[in-house]
Amino acid sequence: MNTFSNLAGVLLLLLAAPALAQTAPAPPLTASALAVGTVAPAFKGQDAAGRPVELRQLLKKGPVVLYFYRGQWCPYCNKELSQLQDSLQVLTAKGAQVVVVTPETPANITQTVAKTKASFPIVHDRDLTIMKAYKTAFVVDDATAKKYLRYGINLKQANGLDQNILPVPATYVIGQDGKIKFAYFDADYRHRASVRQVAQAL
Template sequence: MKKIICLALLAIGLTVNAQNDLPKSATEIAPLLIGEKIPNVTLKSVENKEVNLTELITKKKTVLVFYRGGWCPYCNIHLAALAEAEKELLDLGYQIIAISSDAPKSLKVTDDKGKLNYLLLSDSTGELSKAVGIAFQAPENYKAIIAKGSEGVNNSFLPVPAVFILNENAEIEFEHITPNYKNRISNDLLIAVAKSLNK
């Protein structure tokens, strides 16, 4: 019994330390830089199936988007804008993959509501957001809403909204990271960058 209590306390302590290891605010993050590789992780699809991110990225150049969740109106506006740019990006040889801490069921709601054709993936544990260096400690007033969106898996972190353009080696060729979640990259800028990287 003592052993179980000790293990439980150790687990709680590690969780608290992991939370404390995250930057306290969106302006304190230290994201990966241009030229660095996006780490290989397994995420979940809308259908709750495991998806190897590197396998997807090595198939074609990728516009990788991190958003806060389907509960965020600014994220939904950005996802809808990406849908408008999708054809042009596809014509340039890119695919769009959008990632949040929402659980697959919540992703499906976002997907259906936005009638999105591109891929949405779940990073509920934050493994990818933390590895990319864009996760930070969620303010108290967000914890209930992110816990609901992730079906209880996440109640501690938020990703800073970010867009990465990757080559087939998973290397970052461009990044747009916005600690102010209300500001997002415009389609015009995104397409202009995608075209310039295509030359």
């Protein structure tokens, strides 16, 4: 009888284990920089015009400069992208290709392009796959999200998500060998990598 009870108990534990695993909460979404020298995560996406953007294919042509930005509502992002557009030839002259990733919806990307005159591909990271792979995504705390709302910025609406999520506006230079050659990662969104820094890294 005891043996039967023990076997029954083990069976119940085995049956329950998958269910417990499925209902376990997801780990918190926090941001951290990828180290120079590490292999850059592969990614695929589409730009605002629906054209495919794939890291592997881009690296066949030259190094890739990867930017992350928060949204068309962010004046610091608009300034950065405008300066990038103005100095784009400095980077392309070194054989680099620029790719920009954002969580904002395609409609908002259109506004970003209108504000910054951006001619480089901007990828809508709809499911946050790229942001998570590069560890730039983080959940905005409730107090900050409410503060943004008072200024008319609804992050969930801007990004088409059910959470208030933003990227750290990081910049990575990825060599043709697929490894990260330069990383700029500052949680303070007011601080951005300069085009000069990126050009030197190339």
